[in-house]
Amino acid sequence: MRILIVEDEKALANNLKRGFSEEGYSVDVAYDGEEGGFMAETEPYDLIILDIMLPKVDGFTILKNIRKQGIKVPVLMLTAKDAVSNKIKGLDTGADDYVIKPFDFDELLARVRALLRRKGEVKSAVIGIDDLEIDTAGHQVKRGGKDIKLSAKQYALLEYLAYNKGKVITRIDISEHIYDYDFDLDSNIIDVYINLLRNKIDKGFENKLIHTVRGAGYILKE
Amino acid sequence: MIMFRSIKTRLLLWLLSAFAVIMISLGLFLYNRLDTIVMEMVDQVLLGKADLIKGLVHSDHGEIEFEMYHVTIGDYSITASGHYFEVADTKGNSLVKSISLGEHTLNGSRYPKNIRYFMGTGPYQEPLRLFIEEFQVLGETYVIYVGEDIKKELALLKAFRIFLLTIFPVAILIVAIISMIVIQVSLSPLASFSRQIGLITEKRLHERVDSQGVDSELKYLASSFNETMNRLEKAFQAQRDFLSDASHELRTPTAVIKSTADVTLRRERSGVEYREALGTVKDAAERMGGLIDRLLKLSRLDAEQSEKKERVNLKNVLKTALKTITPLAEAQEIDMYTERAEDVTVEGDKDQLAELFLSLLDNSIKYNRPKGSVSLYLARFDNWAVIKVADTGIGITPEALGKIFDRFYREDTSRGEIPGTGLGLPIAKGIAESHGGRVEVESRVGEGSTFTVYLPLTTSS
Numbered sequence: 041m042r043i044l045i046v047e048d049e050k051a052l053a054n055n056l057k058r059g060f061s062e063e064g065y066s067v068d069v070a071y072d073g074e075e076g077g078f079m080a081e082t083e084p085y086d087l088i089i090l091d092i093m094l095p096k097v098d099g100f101t102i103l104k105n106i107r108k109q110g111i112k113v114p115v116l117m118l119t120a121k122d123a124v125s126n127k128i129k130g131l132d133t134g135a136d137d138y139v140i141k142p143f144d145f146d147e148l149l150a151r152v153r154a155l156l157r158r159k160g161e162v163k164s165a166v167i168g169i170d171d172l173e174i175d176t177a178g179h180q181v182k183r184g185g186k187d188i189k190l191s192a193k194q195y196a197l198l199e200y201l202a203y204n205k206g207k208v209i210t211r212i213d214i215s216e217h218i219y220d221y222d223f224d225l226d227s228n229i230i231d232v233y234i235n236l237l238r239n240k241i242d243k244g245f246e247n248k249l250i251h252t253v254r255g256a257g258y259i260l261k262e
Numbered sequence: 263m264i265m266f267r268s269i270k271t272r273l274l275l276w277l278l279s280a281f282a283v284i285m286i287s288l289g290l291f292l293y294n295r296l297d298t299i300v301m302e303m304v305d306q307v308l309l310g311k312a313d314l315i316k317g318l319v320h321s322d323h324g325e326i327e328f329e330m331y332h333v334t335i336g337d338y339s340i341t342a343s344g345h346y347f348e349v350a351d352t353k354g355n356s357l358v359k360s361i362s363l364g365e366h367t368l369n370g371s372r373y374p375k376n377i378r379y380f381m382g383t384g385p386y387q388e389p390l391r392l393f394i395e396e397f398q399v400l401g402e403t404y405v406i407y408v409g410e411d412i413k414k415e416l417a418l419l420k421a422f423r424i425f426l427l428t429i430f431p432v433a434i435l436i437v438a439i440i441s442m443i444v445i446q447v448s449l450s451p452l453a454s455f456s457r458q459i460g461l462i463t464e465k466r467l468h469e470r471v472d473s474q475g476v477d478s479e480l481k482y483l484a485s486s487f488n489e490t491m492n493r494l495e496k497a498f499q500a501q502r503d504f505l506s507d508a509s510h511e512l513r514t515p516t517a518v519i520k521s522t523a524d525v526t527l528r529r530e531r532s533g534v535e536y537r538e539a540l541g542t543v544k545d546a547a548e549r550m551g552g553l554i555d556r557l558l559k560l561s562r563l564d565a566e567q568s569e570k571k572e573r574v575n576l577k578n579v580l581k582t583a584l585k586t587i588t589p590l591a592e593a594q595e596i597d598m599y600t601e602r603a604e605d606v607t608v609e610g611d612k613d614q615l616a617e618l619f620l621s622l623l624d625n626s627i628k629y630n631r632p633k634g635s636v637s638l639y640l641a642r643f644d645n646w647a648v649i650k651v652a653d654t655g656i657g658i659t660p661e662a663l664g665k666i667f668d669r670f671y672r673e674d675t676s677r678g679e680i681p682g683t684g685l686g687l688p689i690a691k692g693i694a695e696s697h698g699g700r701v702e703v704e705s706r707v708g709e710g711s712t713f714t715v716y717l718p719l720t721t722s723s
Contacts, residue, residue, distance in 0.1 A: 051518045051542050059525035120513035123506065141517035145524030 041086045041156055041200060042066045042217045046076030046102065047118065048094050052141075056089065059145055060152075064179065064196035066219050073097030080106050084216050085113050087155055090135070092119040092126065100133055107134040114155040118143070153177065156203060167202045169249055170262045172241065174202050181241075188240050193218070197233055198241070201250070201260035210257035234258060270445050277441045278434060285433060289426045296422055300415045301391070305379055308393035312408045315347050319399050326399060328358045338362050342386040344411025352396070352403050368392065368407035384409060389416055451477050459487065467495045507670040508557055511683065515553070518546040556685040560669070563692035570611040576647055576717075577603050579612065580640055583619035591627050597635040598623075604640055606647040608717045610697045615717075618693040619649070621686045622713050626653035628682070629711070642719065646699075649715040657707040666703065667691045690715075 043065050047053040050071060057067045068083070070076030073094035080088055080102060088106075092099040103115055114136040119126070122140050130138050136158070137151050153165060153176050165177040173182045179195055181188045190198065196218050201209060211230050234250065242248045251259050318329045328349065337345035338360035348359035350369035359367065366385030374380065377394060384390035393408040458471045470491060473484035526539040584598060591598050608615075626636040630653045639650035658666060665671045670684040687701075694701045698718045705711035 049514050049518060051546060052514070052521055055518070055521040055525050055542070059521070059528070062525075062528065120510045120517070122509070122513075141513040142520040143517065145521055145528075 041196065041203070042068070042084075042219070043152070044068050044070065044076070044079055044083070044085045044088045046070045046073065046080070046088065046094065046099065047091045048072060049091075056148075059149075062192070063149060064192040064199070066196070066217070071095075073099070073102055077102040077105060080113070081109060081111065086217055087152060088113055088115045089118050089152075090115055092117060092121055092130070100129065103130070103133045103135060114158065116148075116151060116155060118148075150177065167199075167205070169202065169205055169260060170247055172249055174199060183241060183245065190237075190240060194233065194237050194240070198237055198260075201258065205260050208253050208256050208259050213257065270442075270449065273445050274438065274441055278438055281437045282434060285430055289430065293419070293423060293426060297419055300419060301379075304391045304410055304412055304415060305393070308379070308391065308408050308410055311347065312393050312395060312406055315349070315408065316397050316406060319349065319397075319404065326402060342388075344384070344388055344413070346385070346390075346407070346409040348407045350405045350407070352405065357404065368409060369405065384411060389413055451480055455480055455484065462491065464498070467491070467498055504669055511553055511670060512550060515546040515550040519543050519550075522546070553683050553685070556683055556689060559689055560685060560692060563689065563696055570614075571609050572612060573607050574610055574612045574615055576606045576608060576615070576640055576649065579616050580619055580638065580649070583616055583623055584638070586620060587623045587627065590624070591636070594627060594630065595633045596627050596630050597633075599635065599637055601637045601639045601650075602641055603638070604642055606640060606642050606719070608647050608697070608719060610717070614693045615697070618690050618715065621690045622649075622651045622715070625686060625713070626651050626655065626711075629653065630655035634710075645719050647717045647719055649717070650712060652710060652712040654710040657709055658703070658705040658711055659707055663703065663705060667701070 041064075043060055045053055045056050045060075045067060047056065047069070048071050053069045053071060057069050060067045068079060068085075070079050074096040076090070076094065077097050079085075090099045090102060094102075099117060099119070103117075106113070106115075115134065116137045116139060117130045117135045118139050118141065119130075120141045127138050136155050139148060139151060157164075157176075165175060167174045167176065171184045175181075176199060181190055181195065181198065197214065200214065200217055214230050238248075238250050242250055247262070249260055249262065251261065253259055320327060320329070337343045338347065339362065341362055341364045343362045346360050346363050346368060348356055348363065348368040350356045354369060356367055356369045359369075363385060368385075374394070380392040380394060382390050382392060388411045390409045391412045394405065396403055396405050398404070455471060455476060462469045470488045471484045473481055473488055476484050522539050522542045526536065531539070580600075580603060584600075588598065623636070630636065634654035636654075637650075637652045639648070639652075641648055662671075667687050669688045672682060672684040691701050694715055694717065699716045702714045702716070703711060704714075
């Protein structure tokens with residue numbers, strides 16, 4: 041899952057980047073409204089965390105612009121403005137959630153997960169496919185009741201496939217949503233990760249869950 | 263004397279005392295008049311009778327004779343009838359007297375001879391009005407006494423006195439009741455006015471009293487009350503905005519501290535990472551501390567006039583401020599030059615004035631272009647000390663020019679790029695104003711800004 045953080049307070053932005061990265065998200069950061077707006081309009085993010093008071097272009101304007109272009113990415117506004125009128129304005133402009141500084145990081149993570157789930161069919165924190173269980177809150181994966189240990193990137197890949205279960209995911213989708221701005225697209229690396237994941241998820245099971253769609257990409261289904 | 267603090271009581275007391283004074287004066291006057299009229303009537307009768315009796319004294323062949331029989335009948339013939347007369351010679355020998363006197367005489371030491379009308383007690387202890395006159399017949403001097411009992415007349419006067427004393431408290435009571443009603447009615451607009459005012463609370467500060475619907479006497483009160491309320495409401499709003507802005511500014515460093523702790527504590531970290539996290543927390547805490555200091559300073563400047571009054575040589579203050587800021591200027595290769603620095607002394611708080619100068623110098627460097635310059639000017643002009651700080655910096659847009667002294671206002675372009683709290687200029691303005699002065703600013707985008715401080719000179723300098 042790829043997240044954009046637009047926040048001018050550098051220390052705060054860096055904390056968020058670190059926290060989300062450690063949770064397996066790929067994170068891009070913009071420190072002002074101009075850069076943030078550009079990135080939000082050109083890159084396919086799964087979620088945007090947006091401050092309101094920003095240099096150059098404010099958060100409301102960025103939000104208005106991306107919604108005008110039909111980009112439906114979930115937007116979570118993160119702001120020090122606690123007036124109810126600001127909350128209403130944010131939600132009416134097209135924000136999906138509104139968190140006031142200072143916030144609890146675990147709560148922010150939970151809200152981000154909830155917004156990511158809302159996009160697809162998934163409704164609860166635990167995604168189940170056949171006998172595979174993915175707990176998106178605790179990052180725990182089980183198959184047939186047995187724990188499976190995954191690296192952060194492997195988990196991120198599995199989670200992305202799980203959020204989009206039953207849908208074909210191209211290599212480009214994966215590179216755009218699992219890796220951040222600095223990643224150089226090399227589909228071989230993705231194939232390597234998919235194979236590693238297959239070894240852990242499907243190896244020794246009769247029913248394979250990760251399927252290759254020839255010429256298109258991969259799909260996670262029963 | 264709390265009861266005298268009431269307009270109603272005071273009005274009533276004034277009215278009643280005025281009425282009492284009028285009533286008493288009128289009563290005294292009327293009683294006096296009546297007394298005079300009654301006594302004049304009695305005296306008229308006495309004089310008439312005296313003339314009649316005098317006429318009865320006549321000479322017959324060189325002898326004085328009295329023909330008293332005409333008047334001895336009637337009232338004068340009945341003992342103690344209250345009507346008396348007597349004629350005596352100057353030696354005090356009674357020559358003739360009315361039968362009504364009986365054994366008594368009017369011609370005695372009891373009655374003086376030199377007063378025409380005398381009030382005294384009669385021979386039978388009745389109140390007596392006496393007419394006494396010397397008269398001459400054929401060269402002989404005689405004294406005539408005519409007396410009348412004035413019991414009836416005194417009774418009349420007494421009745422009138424009692425009437426006055428009875429009617430007085432009744433009249434006062436009636437006047438008091440009427441006054442109270444009148445006062446109540448005429449003060450009722452005040453009561454409804456104060457009810458309207460009473461409805462205004464700090465939660466309903468926008469409410470006003472109706473200054474058009476009130477009586478003309480209250481219009482001025484109502485409109486000046488409303489003006490005061492306008493000012494109060496504005497001040498309240500400013501305080502509310504300030505509080506919300508302040509909490510907003512404090513939230514960001516709090517969020518930095520909280521998120522640093524949250525993220526760091528999620529797993530075991532290396533010493534380097536902990537040190538890094540603590541460094542971030544320290545920076546944020548320092549920023550918060552600085553912000554709180556400035557907020558306190560502002561609220562103190564709001565609350566009171568500068569209390570410390572000492573003679574401050576602005577040239578020295580400027581020199582010290584310049585020394586403090588020099589490292590910052592050198593780091594950005596900004597040339598600080600003093601155009602003019604006169605010896606100017608004002609009265610005030612030295613520390614605050616130093617901070618005012620530092621704040622302006624700090625801005626002139628922060629918002630300057632690299633290798634720019636700042637020129638300083640300190641001189642006396644009329645009754646003012648004038649301090650100018652001119653930079654060659656980025657300038658301020660005309661839209662922003664009106665807002666730079668607002669609390670927490672920061673121009674968008676500077677937000678995130680140049681560190682600051684948005685409180686420096688408001689504090690500078692607050693210091694200048696607490697010294698009875700002001701700060702003005704001129705600016706052109708791309709060319710630079712000039713801040714001018716005016717401080718009133720001490721009267722002695």
